[in-house]
Amino acid sequence: MSREANLSRLENVEKIDISHREYLVYLSFHKDLYTAIQQYAKGKLLDIGCGNKPYEIWSGGKVSEYVGCDIVQSSLNKVDVLCEANNIPLESMSFDTVLSTQVIEHVEDHQxxxxxxxxLLKPNGYFILSxxxxxxxHEEPYDFFRFTKHGFKYILExxxxxxxxxxxNGGAWATLGQVINHTFEFRNTNANKVAKGLKYLFRKLRIYILVNRIxxxxxxxxFNPINTMNYVVVARKN
Known part of the structure; x- marks a missing residue:
């Protein structure tokens, strides 16, 4: 099966506020990713699985060039190189920074x-991965893996x-809140009238905003990271 081109992707990192149904993950994820980009991004950067390059705006003044590759073209036609993530037709040791956000779970060959x-990284280059x-x-059937921090450490080393x-990115409370929002958001044609009614009221009264706040x-x-939603990982090539 071939993957669908021009899929809708995140476009504007500024539009995610308290009313967003996925606010709880983005609240910490974007804060930690921004910090990593500000601290480690430099020189020529490659974004693997770039989509619409939503984080390019954060690299301004930090990198000299921003190149994006992806397996399909994005909805805003931002992809520079069309390729698979495990077979990128670019020269070895040609980048100072490699970035890959929320992509690795969709790659069959994550290693x-x-x-x-x-x-692709030069010596002393950094890989920022999430x-x-x-x-x-999501994006089924191309959703293959979830990673613990130990799993990330293993495949990187x-x-x-x-x-x-x-x-x-987020602790046990934030994860619980996101699960609540997801559960009430999911549509299920087999649900009975009580479940459908509760989900309707949840959406109609915008209770997800209250869940986000609480x-x-x-x-x-x-904060307890034993049950987190996501990770931002930084690794160095010696």
Whole structure:
């Protein structure tokens, strides 16, 4: 099966606010990703699985060139190189930074993606990688993996990287709040009238906004990364 081109992708990182149904993951994920880009991005950057390049705006003044590759063209035609993530037709050691966000779970050969990032980086270059531990099935059937922090460390070190940091995006409270929002959002034709009615009221009364506020507050006061939604990982090629 071939993947569908021109899929809708994240376009504007500024549009995600308290009323967004996935606010709880983006609240911490975007904060931690922004910090990583500001601290580690430099020189020529390759974005693997770039989509619409939503994070290019954060690299302004940090990188000299921003190149994006993806398996299909994005809805805004932002992809520069069409290729598979484990077979990128670019010269070895030609980038100072490699970025790959929320892509690795969709790559059958996830180790191949990591190996390609290592090959393409110059010595002392950085790989900024992110991916989920909790998330619902999406972009099916091309949704293959979820990663713990230990899984990320293993596949990065196997490729030759030295892991600089692994940051959990959201703790147990934020994860619980996101599960609540997801559960009430999911449509199920087999649900009975009670379940359908509760889901309708949840959406109609915009209760997901209240969930966002309550669980963001609880996560801040009692942060526990044992049950996180996502990770931002930074690794260095020596």
């Amino acid at each position: 191949g993606l990591v190996n390609e990032a290592f090959r 991916g989920p531990m909790y998330w619902n099935l 196997k490729a030759g990287f030295e892991v600089s940091e692994i940051v959990s 669980f963001a507050y609880l996560d801040k006061k009692d």
